[in-house]
Amino acid sequence: MNVESVYPKVKQILVDVLFIEEEQVALDKRLIADLGAESIDFLDLVFQLEKEFDIKIPRGQLEKNARGSLSEQEFEENGMVTERGMQALREYFTELPADQFPNTLKISEIPSLFTVETFCKVIIDAQQKAASQAV
Amino acid sequence: MSYLFVDQIQEHTTGQRICGCKLVRPDELYLTIGRANHPALLPAVVGEALGQLGAWSVMHASQFQYRPVAGVVDQVTIYDDAYVGDLITLTTEIVTWDEQAIDYHSVATVDGRKILAIDHAIGPMLPMTEFNDPQRMQQLFIELSNAQTPWVEDMQTSLPSPCALIRYDQMVDWQPGVQVIATKxxxxxxxYFAEHFPRKPVLPLTMLLSANLALAQQWLMEWQPSIGSSLVPYQLRKIKMRNFIAPETTVTTVIKLKAQHNDQIVLQIVNQVDTRTVCGLEVIFHDANTQSA
Known part of the structure; x- marks a missing residue:
């Protein structure tokens, strides 16, 4: 299981969900800024991915994955991502070029970092979790 | 004129399952000519009643702090019409809900006959105060829970004229079998704006869907004159309302043929405001004379 193996399906789903052309989709494209995603599109996207890949993506899972090993208190302060939190985000969103990474970020703005690759990684993570539970 | 369609809440397990009913009255504003050539409720309005029933359940569960709005619907199947005089039984099963979204399934029946089913409707939950007065909604919920089963004595009505609220104003491009572009x-x-919603009027998804279906049907009748009148919308898939549509907006609708096989025609419909896609769906039409739902 790797990003390349799930990407073709993710790409097709994104084309349907965002009403865009296939050529517009690439792994490093940000869903909101580059592909014009609206907040409802994230609900739709998660639903379509769950159906296609037979996985569960609990609400808030993407943010949780991005937080890594940090606790909520370590990650967030007064609605803002802490410095340690920003470091965790940089480590998670490796596909994002440094110049697209803000210096500060509100918690509610985390979806602005989501790329196509983010969703590929979430699928792989969910598949691995499901496989480990089945063993 | 009200845009609230549940007449009575009959059973309710808060946030899990809710049953209610709606009587199709002769003076309904949202009537069309049904398959049996009798006045019938617009199918999308049956869907609206089901959505509103689910909304009552989760609004109650959230203590009227949140309300769901239209979002994504995986599939709606239209089995039959609900005619004037019919008492529609509405049942909504809530799969999950929280302060962010509701996910539900619904079915509408008349005397045990399935009329319409909704599979996986996912609607964002938003703060109630942006849309409605929470106290009024709470009061309405109590009234609906204590209401008597609706009944009217005189069900006579003539065949309705096409509902003006769902008519498109201008055809921009009209190519039978290829595409249609129209504006409204x-x-x-x-x-409908009075109730949808009092504090933030927005075009109901179900009104937009009704307009889309009427336009598609008109286009199919011209394209396929031999069977056009018997082609009926059977299934709506991948419905998504991406943005609210405010009053005094012009909506541009593009309908394209997606596939055609046997007695089915699949159309792709996209609604845009200022070139931005605000709603999209696929609709399957089939020949009502050769297929039974």
Whole structure:
């Protein structure tokens, strides 16, 4: 299981969900800024991915994955991502070029970092979790 | 004129399952000519009643702090019409809900006959105060829970004229079998805005769907004159309302043929405001004379 193996399906789903052309989709494209995603599109996207890949993506899972090993208190302060939190985000969103990474970020703005690759990684993570539970 | 369609809440397990009913009255604003050539409720309005029933359940569960709005619907199947005089039984099963979204399934029946089913409708939950007065909604919920089963004595009505609220104003491109592009201005005085919603009027998804289906049907009748009149919308898939449509907006609708096989025609419909896609769906039409739902 790797990003390349799930990407073709993710790409097709994104084309349907965002009403865009296939050529517009690439792994490093940000869903909101580059592909014009609206907040409802994230609900739709998660639903379509769950159906296609037979996985569960609990609400808030993407943010949780991005937080890594940090606790909520370590990650967030007064609605803002802490410095340690920003470091965790940089480590998670490796596909994002440094110049697209803000210096500060509100918690509610985390979806602005989501790329196509983010969703590929979430699928792989969910598949691995499901496989480990089945063993 | 009200845009609230549940007449009575009959059973309710908060946030899990809710049953209610709606009587199709002869003076309904949202009537069409049904398959049996009798006045019938617009199918999308049956869907609206089901959505509103689910909304009552989760609004109650959230203590009227949140309300769901239209979002994504995986599939709606239209089995039959609900005619004037019919008492529609509405049942909504809530799969999950929280302060962010509701996910539900619903079915509408008349005397045990399935009329319409909704599979996986996912609607964002938003703060109630942006849309409605929470106290009024709470009061309405109590009234609906204590209401008597609706009944009217005189069910006589003539065949309705096409509902003006769902008519497109201008055809921009009309190519039978290829595509149609049409525009519709949404007037601020449209009857549904009073209830949808009092504090933030927005075009109901179900009104937009009704307009889309009427336009598609008109286009199919010209393209396929031999069977056009018997082609009926059977299934709506991948419905998504991406943005609210405010009063005094012009909506541009593009309908394209997606596939055609046997007795089915699949159309792709996209609604845009200022070139931005605000709603999209696929609709399957089939020949009502050769297929039974």
């Amino acid at each position: 201005y949404i007037p601020a005085k449209a009857a």
